[in-house]
Amino acid sequence: MVKKVSKSVKHAEKMQKKWQSNQKKPSKSNNSDNPNRKLPGMGEGKWTHVRTKNAIKRLNMYKDKPDYEAMRKQPSGPSRIEPDRKWFGPVRTIDQKSLERFRVEMQQKSNDPRHVLVKSKKLPISLLTDANNETKMNILDIEKYEETFGPKASRKRVKSTSYSYEDLIQQVEENDQKYDPKKDQDLTKHQMLDFKNECRDRRMEAGQSRRIWEELYKVLDASDVIVQILDARNPMGTRSKHVEEHIKKNCPYKHLVFVMNKCDLIPTWLTTKWLRYLNKEFPTIAYHASLNNPFGKGSLINLLRQYDNIHKDKKHISVGFIGYPNVGKSSIINSLKQKKVCKSAPIPGETRVWQYITLTKRIYLIDCPGVVYYHDGRDDTEVVLKGCIRAEKIDDPTFYIHVILQKTNPIHIKKTYGVNEWEDDQDFLEKLAVKKGKLKKGGEPDIITVAKIVIMDWQRGVIPYFNFPPDYKPDEEMNKNKIEASKIGEENIDAQAIEEVNKEIEVKVIQETNEQYKERLANDINKDIKEANDDDIEAENGEEDDDDEEEEIEGEEEDGDDDDQSEEMKDE
Numbered sequence: 073m074v075k076k077v078s079k080s081v082k083h084a085e086k087m088q089k090k091w092q093s094n095q096k097k098p099s100k101s102n103n104s105d106n107p108n109r110k111l112p113g114m115g116e117g118k119w120t121h122v123r124t125k126n127a128i129k130r131l132n133m134y135k136d137k138p139d140y141e142a143m144r145k146q147p148s149g150p151s152r153i154e155p156d157r158k159w160f161g162p163v164r165t166i167d168q169k170s171l172e173r174f175r176v177e178m179q180q181k182s183n184d185p186r187h188v189l190v191k192s193k194k195l196p197i198s199l200l201t202d203a204n205n206e207t208k209m210n211i212l213d214i215e216k217y218e219e220t221f222g223p224k225a226s227r228k229r230v231k232s233t234s235y236s237y238e239d240l241i242q243q244v245e246e247n248d249q250k251y252d253p254k255k256d257q258d259l260t261k262h263q264m265l266d267f268k269n270e271c272r273d274r275r276m277e278a279g280q281s282r283r284i285w286e287e288l289y290k291v292l293d294a295s296d297v298i299v300q301i302l303d304a305r306n307p308m309g310t311r312s313k314h315v316e317e318h319i320k321k322n323c324p325y326k327h328l329v330f331v332m333n334k335c336d337l338i339p340t341w342l343t344t345k346w347l348r349y350l351n352k353e354f355p356t357i358a359y360h361a362s363l364n365n366p367f368g369k370g371s372l373i374n375l376l377r378q379y380d381n382i383h384k385d386k387k388h389i390s391v392g393f394i395g396y397p398n399v400g401k402s403s404i405i406n407s408l409k410q411k412k413v414c415k416s417a418p419i420p421g422e423t424r425v426w427q428y429i430t431l432t433k434r435i436y437l438i439d440c441p442g443v444v445y446y447h448d449g450r451d452d453t454e455v456v457l458k459g460c461i462r463a464e465k466i467d468d469p470t471f472y473i474h475v476i477l478q479k480t481n482p483i484h485i486k487k488t489y490g491v492n493e494w495e496d497d498q499d500f501l502e503k504l505a506v507k508k509g510k511l512k513k514g515g516e517p518d519i520i521t522v523a524k525i526v527i528m529d530w531q532r533g534v535i536p537y538f539n540f541p542p543d544y545k546p547d548e549e550m551n552k553n554k555i556e557a558s559k560i561g562e563e564n565i566d567a568q569a570i571e572e573v574n575k576e577i578e579v580k581v582i583q584e585t586n587e588q589y590k591e592r593l594a595n596d597i598n599k600d601i602k603e604a605n606d607d608d609i610e611a612e613n614g615e616e617d618d619d620d621e622e623e624e625i626e627g628e629e630e631d632g633d634d635d636d637q638s639e640e641m642k643d644e
């Protein structure tokens with residue numbers, strides 16, 4: 073066998089030599105096995121049927137078949153291949169100190185609504201998130217193994233009064249005889265619920281059907297940027313915490329922006345206050361949707377362009393417009409397009425299904441039907457005042473007049489309707505009906521019709537009304553701004569003042585380059601060293617420590633991998 077093996081090795085060596093000699097000296101023969109042969113007139117179209125150089129090489133290769141038999145008989149000993157990290161792809165390393173620094177920076181940036189982390193998929197996010205914040209239920213931390221699973225386990229056994237099928241049936245029969253429906257609390261609860269459902273005014277549930285919610289989630293899924301439209305008169309009331317939390321939790325890579333529409337209906341000073349307040353949470357832009365004279369359009373388009381810049385890898389970005397019914401989603405899209413592409417009307421629920429509109433080649437807009445969100449349980453008055461339900465559909469419109477009169481400054485009521493004094497809401501409606509000539513047969517004032525008119529005026533902004541930001545103290549500036557508050561309307565928007573605030577909050581994409589990050593990191597480190605040195609000098613025994621630290625930092629500077637990580641973190 074040893075003989076046979078040596079024979080095959082010799083054969084292999086011989087073949088290799090032959091091949092090498094063939095490689096060195098190109099044969100001059102015109103044999104069809106010679107890939108380098110030159111036939112007269114070759115390359116001039118004469119020799120079209122001859123084998124190509126590659127075909128000859130391939131056929132020659134088949135001739136030199138390996139000696140499988142010999143290979144099979146070769147003794148094979150155990151072999152060990154040294155593992156190499158390169159096998160597992162482009163692995164980067166980062167030392168603990170740099171990772172910690174990076175983690176802190178990441179945390180700060182990602183909490184800021186005006187910073188966007190691009191290419192986050194390239195980062196090992198699980199490494200960067202603080203492990204301490206993730207609570208894991210570990211039963212063995214609470215109970216010892218012996219107490220949980222061992223012989224001393226103190227877990228309670230399930231108590232059962234019947235251990236056989238017959239016993240069980242007997243017990244059920246006994247209980248059935250004892251049952252008294254009058255004492256059944258569950259039954260009375262169910263009956264109450266049924267009664268409540270029967271009493272419910274279905275019309276008050278506009279903008280909440282399953283279909284509308286499905287439309288909303290379709291838009292949320294399809295959008296890269298979500299624009300939540302708020303009514304400037306009541307921004308907090310028309311905000312949806314539910315949607316904001318959903319985006320934060322399930323799709324943090326989507327960008328949420330606020331647009332405060334109808335800012336022509338509130339005074340300018342209040343608009344700037346609201347902008348400053350809302351901007352702490354999300355980028356906010358003040359807007360007035362109008363086809364001929366829009367306001368805030370430039371800032372909004374600018375913002376969308378910046379988000380588009382971040383997503384250069386995508387073919388286009390989709391921008392979903394969501395919000396309460398009647399806040400002006402369709403009107404904003406129309407004003408951006410400068411033509412009527414979406415149906416808009418002074419009645420809620422005009423948009424019924426989502427709709428795609430092309431703003432530019434790279435920016436698509438999606439109009440979504442208005443959705444009503446309940447903040448703290450259902451409140452029909454809020455639904456009516458936020459304009460989510462059409463005034464003509466309200467069964468008892470006089471019920472809501474009391475709240476309207478309470479919330480509005482009497483000066484505005486007098487100015488709008490010419491009714492100077494009233495005792496209560498009933499009296500107000502009667503006086504208004506007489507003034508407007510809305511009388512029934514026999515001269516009785518038609519208060520229902522007049523109440524519907526007042527609600528409609530409230531919803532359309534004819535009656536001036538606004539809310540203050542939660543951090544605003546009315547006493548300070550109320551008096552100063554009282555006169556201004558009475559002048560509300562498109563022509564009274566102080567464009568310059570609002571534009572200045574709008575500009576303040578524009579999202580700017582600042583892409584920190586690798587070099588810049590390196591420089592910043594080096595500066596930080598130098599600062600740290602200096603501080604440490606100063607401390608040591610104070611302590612008068614710090615020379616050794618200094619050396620240690622310097623060594624450590626030198627190592628850090630040599631290691632450029634942490635900088636590779638930083639490449640991915642670009643700030644906006």
Ligand SMILES: Nc1nc2c(ncn2[C@@H]2O[C@H](COP(=O)(O)OP(=O)(O)OP(=O)(O)O)[C@@H](O)[C@H]2O)c(=O)[nH]1
Nearest residue numbers: 361398399400401402403416417418421422423442
């Ligand atoms: N004063 C004022 N009215 C506005 C503004 N934007 C929209 N409106 C009015 O608000 C009403 C509702 O506008 P739409 O665009 O239909 O509102 P929507 O959010 O699409 O409503 P749905 O279709 O119910 O979802 C219309 O009468 C608009 O004229 C604004 O900036 N100022």
